[in-house]
Amino acid sequence: AANADAATSASGAASQGSDATIGAVVAITLANVTNRAVVPATVTITAHDFATASTVAVDGTDHTATFGAQSVAGAGGGKVSVAGSFAMTILNHTTRAAIDGTVALSGGDATITAASDTSSTVKALPAGAGVTSTGDLGFGASVALNLITDKTFAEIGDAGSLVGGRALKLSATAADAAITEARMGAAGGKVALTPAVAVTLSNVTTRTRI
Numbered sequence: 001a002a003n004a005d006a007a008t009s010a011s012g013a014a015s016q017g018s019d020a021t022i023g024a025v026v027a028i029t030l031a032n033v034t035n036r037a038v039v040p041a042t043v044t045i046t047a048h049d050f051a052t053a054s055t056v057a058v059d060g061t062d063h064t065a066t067f068g069a070q071s072v073a074g075a076g077g078g079k080v081s082v083a084g085s086f087a088m089t090i091l092n093h094t095t096r097a098a099i100d101g102t103v104a105l106s107g108g109d110a111t112i113t114a115a116s117d118t119s120s121t122v123k124a125l126p127a128g129a130g131v132t133s134t135g136d137l138g139f140g141a142s143v144a145l146n147l148i149t150d151k152t153f154a155e156i157g158d159a160g161s162l163v164g165g166r167a168l169k170l171s172a173t174a175a176d177a178a179i180t181e182a183r184m185g186a187a188g189g190k191v192a193l194t195p196a197v198a199v200t201l202s203n204v205t206t207r208t209r210i
Contacts, residue, residue: 003057004065006031011072013127014083021078023127027071029089035116036096041159043101049108050165054097055115064175067091067120073142074127079135085124085184088145093118095152095174099160109167114154116206119177122146124196126184133189140193142184146200150176155209170208178202 006029014023037054039045056065073085097114124142131140154172156162182198 002033002035003059003062004031004033005067007068009070011127013074015075015077019079021075021081023073023075023082024084025071025073025086027069027087029067029069031067031090032092033065034094038096039099039101039103039160041100044104045102046104047108048106049110050103050105051111052097053113054095055113056117064117064119065093067118068122070123070125072125072127074130075140076132078133080137081131081133081139081189083126083131083140083184085126085142087122087124089120089122089147091118091120091148091150093150098153098155098157099162100157101160103162105162105164107164107166109169110162110165111169112154112171114152114172116150116152116174116176118148118150118175120146120148121179123181124183125181129187130185130194132187133192136190138186138189138192140184140186142182142196144180144182144198146178146180148176148178148202148204150174150204152206153209155207170210172206172208174204174206176202176204
C-alpha cells in the first residue's frame with residue numbers, strides 16, 4: 001500500500017514594460033502510481049485462509065492520494081499586456097490485488113481487496129486583476145487540464161488458481177475527486193480579451209474478475 005502525493009505550483013507577474021508586458025506561467029504534474037498486492041505466477045501458497053489487499057495507505061487521518069497543479073500569472077503597464085496561465089495534472093493511478101500464482105486452502109476463506117482513493121485539484125488563475133493594459137491590447141488566457149486515469153482491479157489472473165477454499169470474496173472500489181478551475185481578467189486598452197478554459201477528463205475503471 002502507498003499514499004502518494006504530488007503537487008506543482010508556479011507564479012509570475014510582469015509590469016511596467018514600455019511597449020510590451022508579458023507574464024507566462026506553466027505548472028505541470030505528472031504522476032504514475034501503482035499499488036500492487038499480488039501472488040506471483042511462480043509462487044504457491046498453502047494455508048487455511050488467505051487474504052490480500054492493495055489500498056491507499058492511511059497516514060494518520062489521511063487516506064487519500066492527493067495530486068495537483070496551480071499556476072498564477074499576470075501582466076500590467078505596457079501598451080500591449082499579455083498573461084498566460086497554464087496548469088495541468090496527468091494522473092495514472094493503478095491498484096491491483098490478485099492471484100497470478102497458486103493458492104491452496106484447507107477449507108478456509110479467500111478475500112481479495114483493491115481500493116483506490118484519489119483527489120486531483122488543478123487551478124489556472126490570474127495574479128491580482130490578471131491583465132491591465134495602458135495602450136492597445138490587454139490579453140489574458142487561462143487553461144486548466146485535469147487528466148485522470150484510475151484503474152482498480154481485484155482478480156484471479158488468467159494463469160492463477162485458487163483451490164480448496166470455502167468462500168471467495170472479491171472487492172474493487174474507487175473514490176475519485178477532481179476540481180478544475182480556470183480564471184483570468186483583462187482591463188484597459190482599446191481591446192481586452194480574457195478566455196478561460198477548464199477541462200476534466202476522468203477515466204475510472206473498477207473490476208472484479210475470476
